[in-house]
Amino acid sequence: MPKQIILAAHFPGVNNTTVWSDSRSGSQIEFDSFEHLARTAERGRFDFFFLAEGLRLREQRGLIHDLDVVGRPDTLTVLAALAAVTTHLGLAGTLNATYHEPYELARQLATLDHLSGGRAAWNVVTSPGAFFGENFRRGGFLDHADRYVRAAEFIEAARTLWDSDGGDFSITSSQFGIAGRFGVPRSPQGHPVVLQAGDSEGGRELAARHADAIFSRHHQLEDARVFYRDVKQRVIRHGRDPDSLKIIPGVSYVLGDSDADAQEKAHHIRRQQVSPQTAILLLEQLWNRDLSGYDADGPLPEIDPRLDEDDTIIKGRAGMYPDRLATAAEWRALAEAKKLSIRDLIIEVTGRQNFIGTPARVAEQLDEYVQTGACDGFILVPHLTPAGLDDFVDQVVPLLQERGVVRTEYSGGTLRDNLGLAKGR
Secondary structure (H helix, E strand, O other): OOOOOEEEEEEOOOOOOOOOOOOOOOOOOOOHHHHHHHHHHHOOOOOEEEEEOOOOOEOOOEOOOOOOOOOOOOHHHHHHHHHHHOOOEEEEEEEEOOOOOOHHHHHHHHHHHHOOOOOEEEEEEEEOHHHHOOOOOOHHHHHHHHHHHHHHHHHHHHHHHHOOOOOOOEEOOOOOOOEEEEEOOOOOOOOOOOEEOOOOHHHHHHHHHOEEEEEOOOEEEEEEEHHHHHHHHHHHOOOOOOHHOOOEEEEEEEEOOOHHHHHHHHHHHHHHHHHHHHHHHHHHHHOOOOOOOOOOOOOOOOOOOOOOOOOOOOOOOOOOOOOHHHHHHHHHHHHHHHHOHHHHHHHHHHHOOOEEEEEHHHHHHHHHHHHHOOEEEEEEEEOOOOOOOOHHHHHHHHHHHHOOOOOOOOOOOOOOHHHOOOOOO
């Protein structure tokens, strides 16, 4: 019997995947946009809707980051509203463990689980740097080494609160010392599903020990298989069933009447995703310099990247390039070998279209990834909001259902049921 493919729909946050300049694009904040994508995902029998969190709008050169979504509503409020217009779809939100507090967040997630009839999920992330911390009452930030310590203790604290079944609790750890009465009875799932996003050593260990699913960035077949084996082995080392942690990369797709047609569409989309202005902005993130005077259709700068990590030109995304000089050397070599302009190079090195072809070809590729141990499913990131998932649901999902790898009807009562996960204790 073939393995079932987990499917999730990502509503865009900060990225250059979404083509907001397209005439078919809608609002990034009006509820109609969230509702359309969620209803489409549920029509396609997806497992869950995935929403990012924006603790602060990012900046570049002291201005709002051009690629950021200006105006990002509160994650839990949107998910609660979606609970009222969907029936089976899981509702997953990214909620930061660095700045939230366990009692507050555990109560909100348990409430969402009650309101939705057992469909809540929490994507646990951490944040570096003081940039985000300035928006919070204590300011400041955690040292890098402490972020995952706090996240692990945060998850354990949340599980203790959920297990209290609305009763008394007492939690003492290196990060928390809280006690009282929780006040929210056990929710339908026991514990909302816990996802983790992060690829560092600390992130992989956190997921292997505590998470129900991991949102990965590994979408090349062999690379994905290596990541899959590594994380599943870590899960076993922590005494868990390897199937108790689902590995779900974020991917994009482009469909066409033929593979050649799809490739042509993908090329057009990619040129929209990386405008000349976007190309310069993305190059600045590596060079850590103001490059606004450079021609995006011209060659790479001859000057080297600036290495001052305490004063980066972009605020809100640290550590993108651990070795700026090495990456710059790789990009220069690639540009010289292929005679690429700045814009062409950025398109080459930030490629985001993972599955390109006819609906039959894309369905075949997605199935191959899951059946051959590269992942357990996919979080789809459409390039149009909110209607970018429509063609996938109409054209690819029926083919996956014919293969017997995507459900034709929901059978489980909760998100844990649909994902094949045990109920929280």
